[in-house]
Amino acid sequence: MKFSNRNVFLITVLLAFLLTAGSCVAAFAAGLEERVVVYSTHGEAMLEMVADAFEKETGVRVDFINLKGQLGDRVRAEKANPQADVMYGAPSSVYQELMGEGLFAPCKPEWADRINPLFKDSEGYWYGTIQTPVLMFYNSDMLSADKAPKDWSDLANPQYKDMLVFRNALSSSARATYTALLQQYQRKNEMDAGWKFLKGVDANTKRYYGSGSLLFQAIGRKEAAISFAVLNSIIDNKVKNRMPLETIDAASGSPVITDGIALIKGAKHPAAGKAFVEFAGSAKVQAMLANKFNRMPTLPEALKDCPKWMSEIKFKVMDVDWGALAAVQSAWMQKWDSDIKDSSKDGK
Structure with a gap:
């Protein structure tokens, strides 16, 4: 069967629509909002990898901003009207400081109990996804x-x-x-x-x-x-x-240093935010970042799939x-x- 250029164009548009609609349906079925906003200190290449993988799995679009050393100040400045759902990156000392100011909402990912207590808040306000x-x-x-x-x-x-x-x-x-x-x-x-x-x-x-x-x-x-x-x-x-x-x-x-992740209190997309925390801290993603970006995982189960040096290098803490x-x-x-x-x- 032959198709005219017009038919090919219409089919392409229809497929694109169905793919987009499919993502929205997947997010809706999971009870998630259609987008999640992430403030981070991580590099854009790393953020894009996590964002693309999360969107593929959930259908939720990730909008991220790399704020480097200004991350904590930005979250603090927006306390009355949070513009982000998740804070991803920065050391645990920053998380503990902002937690003390009431800027985070607690959550408990599936993997929370398998992380060393050194790498998380005991009440679930933040979790370490990378040890640095x-x-x-x-x-x-x-x-x-x-x-x-x-x-x-x-x-x-x-x-x-x-x-x-x-x-x-x-x-x-x-x-x-x-x-x-x-x-x-x-x-x-x-x-x-x-x-x-x-x-x-x-x-x-x-x-x-x-x-x-x-x-x-x-x-x-x-x-x-x-x-x-x-x-x-x-x-x-x-x-x-x-x-x-x-x-x-x-x-x-x-x-x-423990690079962390936390759900921001008053987030506009709380369900998608919780899903992102769950995903970004999983053993699968930790191992993915270890192999692509040499980031050492906090979940022991991720180490088996990481570069060999991460298990072999020794240093006093x-x-x-x-x-x-x-x-x-x-x-x-x-x-x-x-x-x-x-x-x-x-x-x-």
Whole structure:
């Protein structure tokens, strides 16, 4: 049977309509709204993968916005009239801070009981979907293992003058790391020593970068030898970009950030929001992100389907009270930004 161009066009339009209608019917049958709005710190490629997979499975359209370090402030600013349904990404300290302000609604995904208590709120206000170790590392073409720092305290040693480059406080991982280090001094009632340590680190820092890619480019160009970053970024640059990077198992341990997900209180699409939380934290999606983006899962059952290094790499975990840190992180980072960052260059 032959079809005219007009018939072919009409059939194409009809098929497109049926596919769209089918998605809407699937969402309606599941009792879900037709869309869900997600605010996130994750990169767009990763968000697109999760969004496409969620829409394929549920028929719900995902509208997402990448807000990086401004995510918490945006959710807070919209408290009276939430524009998003789900907060996806950012460290657990930010979730605990916003939870304390009544910005989240509790929910319990099917996998909730299988996650280590370290990676979730006991009352179900947020859950960790990715565990993100932050490790020091160095360019082994510039520095030998015996000359590299052995612990975070070494970063203030004058021998490393102009050998350090770091992220600025807009990076959620940098905020979490700087404040986790300060907390170690706070516990000993030595906050003055903690600020002095950070000033020493700043004196050795050649430059702060607004993006991780620029930081790794600087290390690759041998502009500096030492930095810290989330482990998956180090592995990415070592394997994919063939950079001569070596991680440091810090003597006092390394902070492990939990990237979370939560349902926003007063969400306009609560059913779709809950479904997205369920989906994004599932073992299937955690393994998918592990293989595509080197994100380490929080669900133990996901590890069997993840890259081998995630099970093999060993590092000491720093003892950090992320709940206590949530209450002071903003104030500490304001002080870091105004009194510490580039203070050696400004003559402060």
